[in-house]
Amino acid sequence: MRQKVFVLGANGKVGREFLSQVSSLDSFQSGKPHPTDIVGLADSKHFGLFPGGVEPARLSRLAEGRLLHYKHNLIDIRDNFNGVMGSSNQREIIKAVNQMGLDGDVVFVDATANHDEMSRFHSNVIASTNNKLVTANKNPIALGDYDDYYELTSDPTRYKYSATVGAGIGIVPWLHERAAMNDTVRKMEASLSGTGGFITTEIAKERPLSEVIAEAVEEGYAEPDFRDDLNGLDIARKLVIMAREAGYNVDIKDVDIERFLPDEYFDEELSADDCLNKIAAEFDQVMAARIADAKKRKKSIKYVGSFNIVDGKPVMKVGFKEFDETTPFGQLSGTDNRIEVTTDIYNPENSNMYKVEGPGAGLAVTAAAIRQDLFTILPIVRRSYAVASV
Numbered sequence: 394m395r396q397k398v399f400v401l402g403a404n405g406k407v408g409r410e411f412l413s414q415v416s417s418l419d420s421f422q423s424g425k426p427h428p429t430d431i432v433g434l435a436d437s438k439h440f441g442l443f444p445g446g447v448e449p450a451r452l453s454r455l456a457e458g459r460l461l462h463y464k465h466n467l468i469d470i471r472d473n474f475n476g477v478m479g480s481s482n483q484r485e486i487i488k489a490v491n492q493m494g495l496d497g498d499v500v501f502v503d504a505t506a507n508h509d510e511m512s513r514f515h516s517n518v519i520a521s522t523n524n525k526l527v528t529a530n531k532n533p534i535a536l537g538d539y540d541d542y543y544e545l546t547s548d549p550t551r552y553k554y555s556a557t558v559g560a561g562i563g564i565v566p567w568l569h570e571r572a573a574m575n576d577t578v579r580k581m582e583a584s585l586s587g588t589g590g591f592i593t594t595e596i597a598k599e600r601p602l603s604e605v606i607a608e609a610v611e612e613g614y615a616e617p618d619f620r621d622d623l624n625g626l627d628i629a630r631k632l633v634i635m636a637r638e639a640g641y642n643v644d645i646k647d648v649d650i651e652r653f654l655p656d657e658y659f660d661e662e663l664s665a666d667d668c669l670n671k672i673a674a675e676f677d678q679v680m681a682a683r684i685a686d687a688k689k690r691k692k693s694i695k696y697v698g699s700f701n702i703v704d705g706k707p708v709m710k711v712g713f714k715e716f717d718e719t720t721p722f723g724q725l726s727g728t729d730n731r732i733e734v735t736t737d738i739y740n741p742e743n744s745n746m747y748k749v750e751g752p753g754a755g756l757a758v759t760a761a762a763i764r765q766d767l768f769t770i771l772p773i774v775r776r777s778y779a780v781a782s783v
């Protein structure tokens with residue numbers, strides 16, 4: 394059975410990597426029993442719907458950016474593949490899918506970073522169509538209220554989001570299973586930010602914070618305005634998804650966030666370059682002293698998210714925390730994520746808590762997590778790949 398997939402955010406970093414993996418690993422030429430047919434592509438301005446699917450070679454060129462202008466690509470694909478084009482508006486897209494007689498056959502992939510429009514789109518797909526949706530975009534399930542989250546996620550055969558936390562590290566389905574099995578989650582500690590992990594690792598080597606931030610931007614671990622990665626919001630969104638998956642009715646405003654830098658560095662009047670200069674002049678020393686002090690006490694400073702039950706209520710925090718240097722968190726290095734979960738069954742008094750560690754972010758693993766979700770919602774999933782070819 395061919396799975397028909399419509400990619401929103403197809404021109405972005407995750408979207409392109411996804412198209413690249415699909416064209417090489419999942420296409421009908423790959424010999425897979427359930428190949429992926431890309432039937433729709435959209436960026437923020439335009440969409441194209443091609444009911445017969447787009448050929449892998451063209452997808453691969455699109456993913457590599459070798460076809461230049463996105464709108465022209467869509468026109469070109471439409472002319473070759475008998476499709477329709479329109480402005481990238483959620484109602485138009487759903488209307489076009491219906492008009493083509495594809496309702497119920499399409500899986501939308503959300504590889505955008507959009508909030509309002511995509512939240513409406515997700516709700517519409519789940520409430521008003523028979524289609525399915527896989528998302529790497531955290532916003533619709535983390536920033537909306539709990540009822541919206543519940544509506545979206547209540548049918549796991551239609552809505553998947555493994556890539557939103559830990560990029561396919563497996564924590565989302567694992568937590569979902571805990572709730573389903575009445576194994577109450579009591580505590581979670583998580584290093585969930587690749588940028589935060591990289592920076593705390595490098596400054597522990599006595600490098601100046603400003604220099605390390607500049608390198609994180611240069612290497613693509615952080616956005617050009619690095620403050621978007623250091624405001625704690627990304628970790629907070631992941632923490633909310635994890636807590637909700639574990640069965641707790643929580644909200645993003647419940648998260649107590651300590652930003653990576655003092656508030657004055659987030660002043661909107663301050664450009665990213667000026668902010669970096671200000672850090673070099675005023676904050677490098679403060680951070681270095683803090684690291685040195687922790688080191689003297691054999692502690693390692695990490696930027697983490699935590700979930701605890703206090704007086705019967707969930708308490709969520711994002712911020713700096715000291716760990717003994719000898720602990721796995723203390724030794725965590727680079728952009729890797731680590732998540733520890735204590736439940737009624739998984740706890741130190743019983744066997745032990747649940748621990749998972751892995752890349753947590755990055756284009757390849759994020760795109761693979763989307764493909765993994767697509768695989769799990771195929772109506773028939775039989776084991777069909779017997780031998781690894783090396």
Ligand SMILES: NC(=O)c1ccc[n+]([C@@H]2O[C@H](COP(=O)([O-])OP(=O)(O)OC[C@H]3O[C@@H](n4cnc5c(N)ncnc54)[C@H](OP(=O)(O)O)[C@@H]3O)[C@@H](O)[C@H]2O)c1
Binds near residue numbers: 403504510530753
């Ligand atoms: N990078 C990672 O390692 C990673 C890991 C896990 C999850 N994620 C998540 O994956 C998502 C994509 O990340 P990215 O780094 O690929 O972002 P990106 O490069 O900024 O790409 C986002 C894409 O979304 C498109 N877009 C925006 N609004 C849209 C709309 N209303 N309809 C259709 N397309 C729309 C943009 O189109 P234009 O080109 O027209 O602006 C752009 O092509 C984000 O939510 C991110 O948090 C990323």
